[in-house]
Amino acid sequence: MVKKKNPSAAASSTTAEETRAPPTKRSIGGFADEDDLLDFDDAFIEPPHKRVRSDAVSPAAAASEALAPKAAQASTASSLFKGKDAPAAAAAPPSDLRGVISSLEAFASQFTSLEADKIRLQEEAKSSSSKLDGAIKKAAVACQEVDSLKEELNKLKERLKEEEARAAEKDELLRQYALALLEAASIPATALDKIPSNSPANGVSTVLSAHQLTRELLDKGKGALMRMHSMIFPRPSRRRLWGS
Incomplete structure:
Protein backbone atom coordinates (compact mmCIF):
# COMPACT_ATOMS: atom_id res chain seq x y z
CA MET A 1 0.00 0.00 0.00
CA VAL A 2 1.40 3.44 -0.96
CA LYS A 3 1.47 6.08 1.73
CA LYS A 4 0.35 9.54 0.76
CA LYS A 5 2.54 12.47 1.74
CA ASN A 6 1.05 15.18 3.88
CA PRO A 7 1.12 18.47 1.93
CA SER A 8 1.41 20.59 5.04
CA ALA A 9 4.39 18.64 6.27
CA ALA A 10 6.11 18.98 2.91
CA ALA A 11 5.50 22.73 2.84
CA SER A 12 6.84 23.16 6.36
CA SER A 13 9.95 21.18 5.55
CA THR A 14 10.48 23.20 2.39
CA THR A 15 10.13 26.47 4.35
CA ALA A 16 12.61 25.29 6.95
CA GLU A 17 15.11 24.34 4.31
CA GLU A 18 14.74 27.74 2.62
CA THR A 19 15.33 29.49 5.91
CA ARG A 20 18.37 27.36 6.56
CA ALA A 21 19.81 27.80 3.07
CA PRO A 22 22.21 30.83 2.82
CA PRO A 23 21.44 33.62 0.35
CA THR A 24 22.99 33.15 -3.07
CA LYS A 25 25.65 35.67 -4.15
CA ARG A 26 26.48 36.47 -7.72
CA SER A 27 30.07 36.68 -8.72
CA ILE A 28 31.41 39.91 -10.17
CA GLY A 29 33.70 39.82 -13.16
CA GLY A 30 33.65 36.05 -13.45
CA PHE A 31 35.50 35.44 -10.14
CA ALA A 32 34.06 33.89 -6.98
CA ASP A 33 33.94 35.95 -3.78
CA GLU A 34 35.62 34.95 -0.56
CA ASP A 35 32.24 34.24 1.07
CA ASP A 36 31.33 31.87 -1.76
CA LEU A 37 34.55 29.97 -1.23
CA LEU A 38 33.84 29.71 2.49
CA ASP A 39 30.29 28.51 1.79
CA PHE A 40 31.67 26.00 -0.66
CA ASP A 41 34.01 24.64 2.01
CA ASP A 42 31.22 24.42 4.56
CA ALA A 43 29.04 22.53 2.08
CA PHE A 44 31.95 20.27 1.30
CA ILE A 45 32.51 19.24 4.93
CA GLU A 46 28.87 19.19 5.85
CA PRO A 47 27.78 15.76 7.04
CA PRO A 48 25.29 13.76 4.96
CA HIS A 49 22.44 14.10 7.43
CA LYS A 50 22.45 17.93 7.10
CA ARG A 51 22.44 18.04 3.32
CA VAL A 52 19.30 18.91 1.53
CA ARG A 53 18.05 16.51 -1.01
CA SER A 54 17.97 17.76 -4.56
CA ASP A 55 14.36 16.91 -4.96
CA ALA A 56 13.43 19.00 -1.87
CA VAL A 57 14.84 22.33 -3.28
CA SER A 58 12.23 24.89 -4.28
CA PRO A 59 11.77 25.79 -7.97
CA ALA A 60 12.74 29.47 -7.33
CA ALA A 61 16.09 28.51 -5.79
CA ALA A 62 16.77 26.10 -8.62
CA ALA A 63 16.02 28.78 -11.20
CA SER A 64 18.33 31.30 -9.45
CA GLU A 65 21.12 28.74 -9.26
CA ALA A 66 20.68 27.97 -12.94
CA LEU A 67 20.89 31.64 -13.87
CA ALA A 68 23.99 32.33 -11.72
CA PRO A 69 26.49 30.34 -13.87
CA LYS A 70 25.16 31.92 -17.04
CA ALA A 71 25.59 35.44 -15.57
CA ALA A 72 29.07 34.54 -14.38
CA GLN A 73 29.98 33.23 -17.81
CA ALA A 74 28.58 36.38 -19.47
CA SER A 75 30.49 38.65 -17.10
CA THR A 76 33.66 36.64 -17.61
CA ALA A 77 33.28 36.77 -21.38
CA SER A 78 32.61 40.50 -21.30
CA SER A 79 35.65 41.10 -19.09
CA LEU A 80 37.83 39.00 -21.34
CA PHE A 81 36.51 40.80 -24.40
CA LYS A 82 37.23 44.13 -22.83
CA GLY A 83 40.69 43.01 -21.84
CA LYS A 84 41.45 41.94 -25.38
CA ASP A 85 40.21 45.22 -26.88
CA ALA A 86 42.02 47.45 -24.37
CA PRO A 87 45.53 47.25 -25.98
CA ALA A 88 44.08 47.89 -29.41
CA ALA A 89 42.24 50.97 -28.15
CA ALA A 90 45.40 52.19 -26.40
CA ALA A 91 47.51 51.53 -29.49
CA ALA A 92 45.34 53.72 -31.74
CA PRO A 93 45.77 57.39 -30.57
CA PRO A 94 42.81 59.67 -31.15
CA SER A 95 42.92 62.64 -33.53
CA ASP A 96 42.92 65.12 -30.63
CA LEU A 97 46.18 63.67 -29.33
CA ARG A 98 47.76 64.02 -32.77
CA GLY A 99 46.70 67.67 -32.89
CA VAL A 100 48.19 68.25 -29.45
CA ILE A 101 51.45 66.61 -30.53
CA SER A 102 51.62 68.73 -33.70
CA SER A 103 50.90 71.89 -31.72
CA LEU A 104 53.64 70.97 -29.25
CA GLU A 105 56.09 70.42 -32.11
CA ALA A 106 55.17 73.82 -33.59
CA PHE A 107 55.61 75.44 -30.19
CA ALA A 108 59.00 73.76 -29.76
CA SER A 109 60.17 75.02 -33.16
CA GLN A 110 58.93 78.53 -32.37
CA PHE A 111 60.65 78.43 -29.00
CA THR A 112 63.90 77.32 -30.64
CA SER A 113 63.71 80.15 -33.17
CA LEU A 114 62.96 82.63 -30.39
CA GLU A 115 65.96 81.40 -28.43
CA ALA A 116 68.16 81.84 -31.50
CA ASP A 117 66.81 85.37 -32.01
CA LYS A 118 67.43 86.10 -28.34
CA ILE A 119 71.04 84.94 -28.59
CA ARG A 120 71.55 86.99 -31.76
CA LEU A 121 70.07 90.10 -30.14
CA GLN A 122 72.28 89.62 -27.09
CA GLU A 123 75.37 89.39 -29.31
CA GLU A 124 74.30 92.51 -31.21
CA ALA A 125 73.71 94.32 -27.92
CA LYS A 126 77.18 93.31 -26.71
CA SER A 127 78.81 94.48 -29.95
CA SER A 128 76.88 97.76 -29.90
CA SER A 129 77.78 98.32 -26.26
CA SER A 130 81.46 97.68 -27.04
CA LYS A 131 81.25 100.09 -29.97
CA LEU A 132 79.58 102.65 -27.72
CA ASP A 133 82.34 102.23 -25.14
CA GLY A 134 84.95 102.74 -27.86
CA ALA A 135 83.15 105.85 -29.10
CA ILE A 136 82.96 107.20 -25.54
CA LYS A 137 86.69 106.60 -25.07
CA LYS A 138 87.46 108.32 -28.38
CA ALA A 139 85.24 111.24 -27.40
CA ALA A 140 87.06 111.51 -24.06
CA VAL A 141 90.43 111.52 -25.87
CA ALA A 142 89.13 114.15 -28.32
CA CYS A 143 87.93 116.28 -25.40
CA GLN A 144 91.38 116.04 -23.83
CA GLU A 145 93.00 117.03 -27.12
CA VAL A 146 90.59 119.96 -27.47
CA ASP A 147 91.44 121.08 -23.95
CA SER A 148 95.16 120.86 -24.69
CA LEU A 149 94.66 122.79 -27.95
CA LYS A 150 92.73 125.45 -26.06
CA GLU A 151 95.58 125.74 -23.58
CA GLU A 152 98.13 126.05 -26.40
CA LEU A 153 95.96 128.64 -28.15
CA ASN A 154 95.69 130.66 -24.97
CA LYS A 155 99.45 130.48 -24.56
CA LEU A 156 99.94 131.63 -28.17
CA LYS A 157 97.53 134.51 -27.63
CA GLU A 158 99.43 135.60 -24.54
CA ARG A 159 102.73 135.31 -26.40
CA LEU A 160 101.34 137.32 -29.32
CA LYS A 161 100.17 140.00 -26.95
CA GLU A 162 103.63 140.14 -25.37
CA GLU A 163 105.29 140.36 -28.80
Whole structure:
Protein backbone atom coordinates (compact mmCIF):
# COMPACT_ATOMS: atom_id res chain seq x y z
CA MET A 1 0.00 0.00 0.00
CA VAL A 2 1.40 3.44 -0.96
CA LYS A 3 1.47 6.08 1.73
CA LYS A 4 0.35 9.54 0.76
CA LYS A 5 2.54 12.47 1.74
CA ASN A 6 1.05 15.18 3.88
CA PRO A 7 1.12 18.47 1.93
CA SER A 8 1.41 20.59 5.04
CA ALA A 9 4.39 18.64 6.27
CA ALA A 10 6.11 18.98 2.91
CA ALA A 11 5.50 22.73 2.84
CA SER A 12 6.84 23.16 6.36
CA SER A 13 9.95 21.18 5.55
CA THR A 14 10.48 23.20 2.39
CA THR A 15 10.13 26.47 4.35
CA ALA A 16 12.61 25.29 6.95
CA GLU A 17 15.11 24.34 4.31
CA GLU A 18 14.74 27.74 2.62
CA THR A 19 15.33 29.49 5.91
CA ARG A 20 18.37 27.36 6.56
CA ALA A 21 19.81 27.80 3.07
CA PRO A 22 22.21 30.83 2.82
CA PRO A 23 21.44 33.62 0.35
CA THR A 24 22.99 33.15 -3.07
CA LYS A 25 25.65 35.67 -4.15
CA ARG A 26 26.48 36.47 -7.72
CA SER A 27 30.07 36.68 -8.72
CA ILE A 28 31.41 39.91 -10.17
CA GLY A 29 33.70 39.82 -13.16
CA GLY A 30 33.65 36.05 -13.45
CA PHE A 31 35.50 35.44 -10.14
CA ALA A 32 34.06 33.89 -6.98
CA ASP A 33 33.94 35.95 -3.78
CA GLU A 34 35.62 34.95 -0.56
CA ASP A 35 32.24 34.24 1.07
CA ASP A 36 31.33 31.87 -1.76
CA LEU A 37 34.55 29.97 -1.23
CA LEU A 38 33.84 29.71 2.49
CA ASP A 39 30.29 28.51 1.79
CA PHE A 40 31.67 26.00 -0.66
CA ASP A 41 34.01 24.64 2.01
CA ASP A 42 31.22 24.42 4.56
CA ALA A 43 29.04 22.53 2.08
CA PHE A 44 31.95 20.27 1.30
CA ILE A 45 32.51 19.24 4.93
CA GLU A 46 28.87 19.19 5.85
CA PRO A 47 27.78 15.76 7.04
CA PRO A 48 25.29 13.76 4.96
CA HIS A 49 22.44 14.10 7.43
CA LYS A 50 22.45 17.93 7.10
CA ARG A 51 22.44 18.04 3.32
CA VAL A 52 19.30 18.91 1.53
CA ARG A 53 18.05 16.51 -1.01
CA SER A 54 17.97 17.76 -4.56
CA ASP A 55 14.36 16.91 -4.96
CA ALA A 56 13.43 19.00 -1.87
CA VAL A 57 14.84 22.33 -3.28
CA SER A 58 12.23 24.89 -4.28
CA PRO A 59 11.77 25.79 -7.97
CA ALA A 60 12.74 29.47 -7.33
CA ALA A 61 16.09 28.51 -5.79
CA ALA A 62 16.77 26.10 -8.62
CA ALA A 63 16.02 28.78 -11.20
CA SER A 64 18.33 31.30 -9.45
CA GLU A 65 21.12 28.74 -9.26
CA ALA A 66 20.68 27.97 -12.94
CA LEU A 67 20.89 31.64 -13.87
CA ALA A 68 23.99 32.33 -11.72
CA PRO A 69 26.49 30.34 -13.87
CA LYS A 70 25.16 31.92 -17.04
CA ALA A 71 25.59 35.44 -15.57
CA ALA A 72 29.07 34.54 -14.38
CA GLN A 73 29.98 33.23 -17.81
CA ALA A 74 28.58 36.38 -19.47
CA SER A 75 30.49 38.65 -17.10
CA THR A 76 33.66 36.64 -17.61
CA ALA A 77 33.28 36.77 -21.38
CA SER A 78 32.61 40.50 -21.30
CA SER A 79 35.65 41.10 -19.09
CA LEU A 80 37.83 39.00 -21.34
CA PHE A 81 36.51 40.80 -24.40
CA LYS A 82 37.23 44.13 -22.83
CA GLY A 83 40.69 43.01 -21.84
CA LYS A 84 41.45 41.94 -25.38
CA ASP A 85 40.21 45.22 -26.88
CA ALA A 86 42.02 47.45 -24.37
CA PRO A 87 45.53 47.25 -25.98
CA ALA A 88 44.08 47.89 -29.41
CA ALA A 89 42.24 50.97 -28.15
CA ALA A 90 45.40 52.19 -26.40
CA ALA A 91 47.51 51.53 -29.49
CA ALA A 92 45.34 53.72 -31.74
CA PRO A 93 45.77 57.39 -30.57
CA PRO A 94 42.81 59.67 -31.15
CA SER A 95 42.92 62.64 -33.53
CA ASP A 96 42.92 65.12 -30.63
CA LEU A 97 46.18 63.67 -29.33
CA ARG A 98 47.76 64.02 -32.77
CA GLY A 99 46.70 67.67 -32.89
CA VAL A 100 48.19 68.25 -29.45
CA ILE A 101 51.45 66.61 -30.53
CA SER A 102 51.62 68.73 -33.70
CA SER A 103 50.90 71.89 -31.72
CA LEU A 104 53.64 70.97 -29.25
CA GLU A 105 56.09 70.42 -32.11
CA ALA A 106 55.17 73.82 -33.59
CA PHE A 107 55.61 75.44 -30.19
CA ALA A 108 59.00 73.76 -29.76
CA SER A 109 60.17 75.02 -33.16
CA GLN A 110 58.93 78.53 -32.37
CA PHE A 111 60.65 78.43 -29.00
CA THR A 112 63.90 77.32 -30.64
CA SER A 113 63.71 80.15 -33.17
CA LEU A 114 62.96 82.63 -30.39
CA GLU A 115 65.96 81.40 -28.43
CA ALA A 116 68.16 81.84 -31.50
CA ASP A 117 66.81 85.37 -32.01
CA LYS A 118 67.43 86.10 -28.34
CA ILE A 119 71.04 84.94 -28.59
CA ARG A 120 71.55 86.99 -31.76
CA LEU A 121 70.07 90.10 -30.14
CA GLN A 122 72.28 89.62 -27.09
CA GLU A 123 75.37 89.39 -29.31
CA GLU A 124 74.30 92.51 -31.21
CA ALA A 125 73.71 94.32 -27.92
CA LYS A 126 77.18 93.31 -26.71
CA SER A 127 78.81 94.48 -29.95
CA SER A 128 76.88 97.76 -29.90
CA SER A 129 77.78 98.32 -26.26
CA SER A 130 81.46 97.68 -27.04
CA LYS A 131 81.25 100.09 -29.97
CA LEU A 132 79.58 102.65 -27.72
CA ASP A 133 82.34 102.23 -25.14
CA GLY A 134 84.95 102.74 -27.86
CA ALA A 135 83.15 105.85 -29.10
CA ILE A 136 82.96 107.20 -25.54
CA LYS A 137 86.69 106.60 -25.07
CA LYS A 138 87.46 108.32 -28.38
CA ALA A 139 85.24 111.24 -27.40
CA ALA A 140 87.06 111.51 -24.06
CA VAL A 141 90.43 111.52 -25.87
CA ALA A 142 89.13 114.15 -28.32
CA CYS A 143 87.93 116.28 -25.40
CA GLN A 144 91.38 116.04 -23.83
CA GLU A 145 93.00 117.03 -27.12
CA VAL A 146 90.59 119.96 -27.47
CA ASP A 147 91.44 121.08 -23.95
CA SER A 148 95.16 120.86 -24.69
CA LEU A 149 94.66 122.79 -27.95
CA LYS A 150 92.73 125.45 -26.06
CA GLU A 151 95.58 125.74 -23.58
CA GLU A 152 98.13 126.05 -26.40
CA LEU A 153 95.96 128.64 -28.15
CA ASN A 154 95.69 130.66 -24.97
CA LYS A 155 99.45 130.48 -24.56
CA LEU A 156 99.94 131.63 -28.17
CA LYS A 157 97.53 134.51 -27.63
CA GLU A 158 99.43 135.60 -24.54
CA ARG A 159 102.73 135.31 -26.40
CA LEU A 160 101.34 137.32 -29.32
CA LYS A 161 100.17 140.00 -26.95
CA GLU A 162 103.63 140.14 -25.37
CA GLU A 163 105.29 140.36 -28.80
CA GLU A 164 102.88 143.10 -29.87
CA ALA A 165 103.70 145.02 -26.70
CA ARG A 166 107.42 144.63 -27.35
CA ALA A 167 107.03 145.72 -30.98
CA ALA A 168 105.03 148.74 -29.85
CA GLU A 169 107.79 149.66 -27.41
CA LYS A 170 110.43 149.33 -30.14
CA ASP A 171 108.41 151.42 -32.59
CA GLU A 172 107.90 154.07 -29.97
CA LEU A 173 111.64 154.17 -29.27
CA LEU A 174 112.41 154.50 -32.99
CA ARG A 175 109.92 157.31 -33.33
CA GLN A 176 111.39 159.11 -30.37
CA TYR A 177 114.87 158.74 -31.83
CA ALA A 178 113.73 160.05 -35.21
CA LEU A 179 112.02 163.04 -33.64
CA ALA A 180 115.08 163.82 -31.55
CA LEU A 181 117.30 163.62 -34.65
CA LEU A 182 115.04 165.94 -36.64
CA GLU A 183 114.88 168.44 -33.83
CA ALA A 184 118.66 168.35 -33.46
CA ALA A 185 119.02 169.07 -37.20
CA SER A 186 116.77 172.16 -36.88
CA ILE A 187 114.30 170.89 -39.44
CA PRO A 188 111.21 173.12 -39.63
CA ALA A 189 107.92 172.07 -38.10
CA THR A 190 106.42 171.35 -41.52
CA ALA A 191 108.91 168.55 -41.89
CA LEU A 192 107.93 167.18 -38.48
CA ASP A 193 104.35 166.99 -39.61
CA LYS A 194 105.38 164.48 -42.26
CA ILE A 195 106.26 161.94 -39.56
CA PRO A 196 103.22 159.78 -38.77
CA SER A 197 102.18 159.90 -35.14
CA ASN A 198 99.71 157.03 -35.11
CA SER A 199 101.45 154.32 -33.26
CA PRO A 200 103.29 151.12 -33.74
CA ALA A 201 101.51 149.85 -36.81
CA ASN A 202 103.22 152.59 -38.86
CA GLY A 203 106.66 152.09 -37.32
CA VAL A 204 108.24 151.09 -40.63
CA SER A 205 106.81 154.11 -42.42
CA THR A 206 108.06 156.27 -39.57
CA VAL A 207 111.58 154.90 -40.00
CA LEU A 208 111.45 155.44 -43.77
CA SER A 209 110.24 158.99 -43.34
CA ALA A 210 112.98 159.70 -40.82
CA HIS A 211 115.59 158.22 -43.16
CA GLN A 212 114.37 160.39 -46.04
CA LEU A 213 114.45 163.52 -43.91
CA THR A 214 117.95 162.61 -42.75
CA ARG A 215 119.11 162.32 -46.37
CA GLU A 216 117.60 165.71 -47.14
CA LEU A 217 119.36 167.09 -44.10
CA LEU A 218 122.66 165.65 -45.22
CA ASP A 219 122.18 167.05 -48.72
CA LYS A 220 121.50 170.49 -47.31
CA GLY A 221 124.48 170.21 -44.99
CA LYS A 222 126.69 169.20 -47.90
CA GLY A 223 125.68 172.27 -49.90
CA ALA A 224 126.27 174.54 -46.90
CA LEU A 225 129.67 173.04 -46.29
CA MET A 226 130.65 173.53 -49.92
CA ARG A 227 129.67 177.19 -49.78
CA MET A 228 131.59 177.69 -46.58
CA HIS A 229 134.63 176.00 -48.13
CA SER A 230 134.43 178.22 -51.21
CA MET A 231 134.19 181.31 -49.03
CA ILE A 232 137.17 180.31 -46.95
CA PHE A 233 139.21 178.96 -49.77
CA PRO A 234 138.24 180.96 -52.89
CA ARG A 235 139.28 179.67 -56.29
CA PRO A 236 141.86 181.71 -58.21
CA SER A 237 140.63 183.14 -61.48
CA ARG A 238 142.03 181.99 -64.77
CA ARG A 239 143.62 185.33 -65.42
CA ARG A 240 145.51 185.18 -62.20
CA LEU A 241 146.61 181.71 -62.94
CA TRP A 242 147.88 182.70 -66.42
CA GLY A 243 149.59 185.77 -65.05
CA SER A 244 151.32 183.88 -62.30
